[in-house]
Amino acid sequence: MGQTLRLKVNGVERIDEVEPRLLLVYYLREVCGLTGTHVGCDTSQCGACTVLLAGAPVKSCNMLALQAEGASLTTIEGLAAPGELHPLQTAFWEQHGLQCGFCTPGFIMAATALLADNPDPSDEEIGRGLEGNLCRCTGYVNIRKAVKAAGEAVRAGAAAPMGG
């Protein structure tokens, strides 16, 4: 029943046998053991499952694993080297951009792609970049602040945002 899937996840080449119906998010969570990518809605509204595919944000609950054949994926676990933090992770921490933390990986991944394109986004641009992510805890106030702070850090040369 399984089909062969070859791809790169967080810089590591993988070959796995997967069921054709396996969603990318469950491939990441259950086959790769990367549980930082979450499922919140099943219908692509909440964005908790956002990962980067070739640097672009995708909702991994609305993609089959096999559709990622040959791709290079980045998940929240791969955003920074072990023990280090990406500027967005630092900014979410410093700006209190999370409460329960369930939506946070998706926000950070979507914002990573946003800042890679535009490290100095306006309020409107942040709103457009993160319109596919829902948070129920923060009212988004500090998420917005965190994205701005991370943009400043990136512009100051803290580290280049990863793009896949």
Next chain:
Amino acid sequence: MAVSQLIGARVQRREDPRLITGRGHFIEDHVLPGLAHMAVVRSPHPHARIVGIDKAAAQSLPGVLAVLTAQDFKAQISGGMPVTPAFAPEKKYVPERFPIAESEVCFQGEPVAVVVATSRALAADAADLVQVEYEPLPAVVDPEAAMVAGSFKAHSDGPDNIGWDMTFAGGDIDAAFAKAEIRVSERILQQRLAPTAIEPRGVMADYSPYDERLTLWLSSQNPHFIRLFVSGAMGLPESHVRVVSPDVGGGFGSKISPYPEDYLVPAASRILSRPVRWIETRTESVMTTIHGRGQVFTAEAAALRDGTLLGLRLTQVLDLGAYHGTFGAFQACACLMSGGVYRWEAISARTVGVLTNKVPTDPYRGAGRPEGTHLCERMVDRVAQELGMDPADLRRKNFAQEFPYVNNFGLTYDSGNYDGTLDRALELVDYPGWRQRQAKAREEGRLIGVGLSTWVEICGFGPSQPTAAATGGIGLVEAAEIRFLPSGSVAAYVGTHAHGQGHDTTFSQIVADTLGVPLAAIEVHHGDTAEGPAFGYGTYGSRSLAVGGMALHQAATVVREKARQLAAHLLEASPDDLDFAQGTFSVRGNPAAHKTVQEVALAAYGGSLPEGMEHGLEAVSYFDPPNFVWPFGAHICVVEVDRDTGAVAIQKYVAVDDCGNVINPMIVEGQLHGGIAQGISQALYEEVVYDQESGQLVTGTMVDYLIPTMNELPVPTLDRTVTPSPTNALGVKGIGEAGTIASSAAVINAICDALSPLGIHHVDMPATPERIWRMIQEAAR
């Protein structure tokens, strides 16, 4: 003394590093060897008789381990799901609720069978193959229609649909109304809401058949109560059940009460002798996780022409859903809080709980207090409008001023300064400026409105005596334990549960200041019934700091005072002659003679203890608060309504709140941001919709149920005043629900103010463009 080094500081959250790196441990991240997966077969009908269930096709699918129905579970689970007295102790009809339906389904989504299989996808496939034959029955959808004698019944064997019908009498209402110079009345809707934590629910159970132990992992705000309920139903000693509630992705009240799956998953594990897990889908969540609100109020207020409030008479019709929620009657506290921050001669509040064929309602963030506040603040504005009085002036004229203040129902507000928060909010928003801009806009035909909401909240549950009556036995106190380990680090155990509130940080700040140890040496534990004190009371009702934080403070104080005794022995001084500062005991007048608290901790495990002193340095403490706590504040919203489309644009939102002393201002502000967002979202966007004819859920996904993105919400301006609570040593109140309690009224009052030139007095929630556009069209006729 090392007090207030960390208390009051913006300490960055200790829980964040794992969460921002994808290393959190949410329920779906837990797996066990041999884990089987459960899917639930749910009724597609809101009301039907079950004629038969054919399991054969599902059972024959390879990989299916079991197809189980009520028949199977009756041997595993005894009794019905619990219903507490809460604020409506005199119930008329409480339909029995077994976790899975046997002969009649009473809401869409009610479980009728479960499938357990070797994979989640297989379980879902097999669930579709279970053939259930139903005989549909008429669905009861509208609670007001369901109150009428002779209406269809939500349960075919019930006497009627009335769950409770009681009146709270606070003063001589007829005398108050007899003096009235003006009266206003209104009908105010509180739509059903889906709490919508971004993490759905989930349960994993591992029953160990030979030693009869059950471990239950679930996404819960309330693990000890779940252990109490599930152990009882499964016939297990409470001590044989361990409940672990790990990182929880939001609760908002929806993860307090026990759910059918909390019983069905462990029972399935016991039947199969292997671990079983069920993870809720979003559609299951909207369909079967509790809803909040779902109430209709009719109210009449009486006042004098000078603006003096006299009386308030109201009826709350509460849509219970198909069964009483475990804490569903808590929502009747809207009646007790309907007088808000004002002095009334009398209030008479009738509450009627009505059964319908929908998912049960239960506490959702604020639970009764947003409804009470919304009602009160709307009625006060209606009085002001009727009198042509400025709503700020009318409020000031009627504020409770002397504290403690006893309200019409005998509840004692601990402390307050309602003028203080209102004055600051008016200043911050530039109230006179907006009134001028409003007048100018009106000349141009534009619709600008300013809405006030001056609120007070009852929270911090305990005390034990009234809450034991409300839960049916367990008094809501809180327990905490401090263990000073020999090498000087501290383990703190609390019975509350954090799911976004940042307790690891706030509680560490309290312990650090009380014991004089660095933050890094403190580890806060919660969410595992195998650890810490015998019972924990969970997190809801903005109670964690005022009750749990106090329990922790007390336990740490007991430990510190034992350390003082031991330090005195080691220093050959009297305990009374010791100073304690920066974690060091020193002899007054001779600071060279000192012992650090860490040195004392090691000595507590050594061989030189004074006679009569037991070894160790640890303490369990229970805190039973002498009263509730009563945070308060003033919110002001400015809106512009588009006359052509009915769309509402929030121009400014100011919130000045007072939750007593603040441990971590960053976390307090975060709680307000989120709370305000949820209240605004109720005011403008959210509504669970059932088809009025068929009883089918229309808003079953996030496509249909509108959770706002960052583009729909304003950035509020926050400030605070500090009026400590006199009822606890920390002087703290609660802030988790405050924003939600205050904000819907501020938004709707602003919209009504904007629309008042058109003769529109009231707008219901959600104030969607369509609703407002229709009202504008109607008013123009």
